[in-house]
Each structure stands twice: as structure tokens, then as C-alpha cells.
Amino acid sequence: MPVRTDNFRFGLGLITEFPSAGTDDHTKFGTDEYGFEPFLTAGYDIGAASIRGHIGYFVTTATDKSLYGDDDVFDNIDDNLGLLYAVNERLVARVEITHNHFVNSKEDPVSIIPGVDFSIPIGDVNEIVLRPTVGVGLCDNAPNWQAGLGIAFNAPGI
Numbered sequence: 001m002p003v004r005t006d007n008f009r010f011g012l013g014l015i016t017e018f019p020s021a022g023t024d025d026h027t028k029f030g031t032d033e034y035g036f037e038p039f040l041t042a043g044y045d046i047g048a049a050s051i052r053g054h055i056g057y058f059v060t061t062a063t064d065k066s067l068y069g070d071d072d073v074f075d076n077i078d079d080n081l082g083l084l085y086a087v088n089e090r091l092v093a094r095v096e097i098t099h100n101h102f103v104n105s106k107e108d109p110v111s112i113i114p115g116v117d118f119s120i121p122i123g124d125v126n127e128i129v130l131r132p133t134v135g136v137g138l139c140d141n142a143p144n145w146q147a148g149l150g151i152a153f154n155a156p157g158i
Contacts, residue, residue: 013038014036015035016034016036033060035058037059048086049084056078058074058076091117092117092119094116096112114133125156129154135147
């Protein structure tokens with residue numbers, strides 16, 4: 001649900017995560033959980049650059065209570081601030097500072113996450129956006145490193 005002016009953008013969205021792996025001798029790559037994050041986002045454009053902010057609440061399905069003891073151990077408030085720069089019509093460079101506040105702990109990891117957004121047009125106005133990303137933790141309770149690939153469907157033509 002975007003709201004746009006010449007320079008300002010505001011929107012609501014939903015991030016979904018699906019189970020990514022099972023257990024194999026008690027090692028996991030990803031989680032066996034579904035996750036949902038409704039969020040608010042806002043941005044301000046200055047020429048080819050954009051400053052954006054995001055806040056959401058991430059909730060997962062019940063975790064393995066025998067391992068974690070609580071079914072909302074991964075629920076967190078997710079906020080970030082990003083700077084994006086449009087290199088050309090299809091490529092955007094970005095750097096974000098991201099923070100998570102886990103609701104049932106004192107863990108508040110902060111990371112810096114650079115990446116690029118590569119747009120693939122679909123029809124006249126819609127597009128798929130590939131978002132390869134790396135990350136580095138900025139505090140002791142943040143992951144030392146991160147890597148990922150986001151895939152988004154941008155449909156202003158709908």
C-alpha cells in the first residue's frame with residue numbers, strides 16, 4: 001500500500017519466511033519455522049540517492065520448546081535505516097544498518113548490511129528485484145557475518 005509524492009514514499013508490507021531445512025544430527029541450516037513480519041517503511045529521495053527507514057514486528061511459528069523453552073524466543077522488533085544509490089535504471093547499491101530487539105531477552109544485535117538490488121522487468125511496469133546481500137555484525141551478540149539473497153516482486157502496475 002504505497003503512498004508517494006515526488007520525494008517522499010511511505011508503505012506497508014509483509015515479509016514471509018518459509019521452512020528452509022530440517023535437522024540432520026542436530027545441525028540446521030535455517031529454521032523449520034514459518035515467519036511473518038508486517039512492517040512500515042518510509043523514504044526520502046534526493047536525486048539518485050534515497051534514505052529509507054523500516055520498522056516491523058517479526059513473529060515465528062512455535063519453535064522447538066524442548067530446545068528453547070519458549071514459543072516466541074525468535075520474535076523481535078526489526079528496524080533499519082538505509083542509504084540507496086541508483087547506479088542506473090536496473091542497479092541500485094545500498095548499505096543498511098539493521099537492529100533487532102528480541103522481546104524475551106536482552107539481545108539487541110546490530111549489523112551493517114551492504115548489497116545491490118538488480119531489477120528484471122516484467123511487462124511495462126512490473127519487475128522482479130534480486131537482492132544479494134552480505135553483512136557484518138557490529139556488536140558481540142550480532143552474527144559475525146551474514147549472506148543472503150532476497151527476491152521481491154514490485155508491482156506498481158497492479
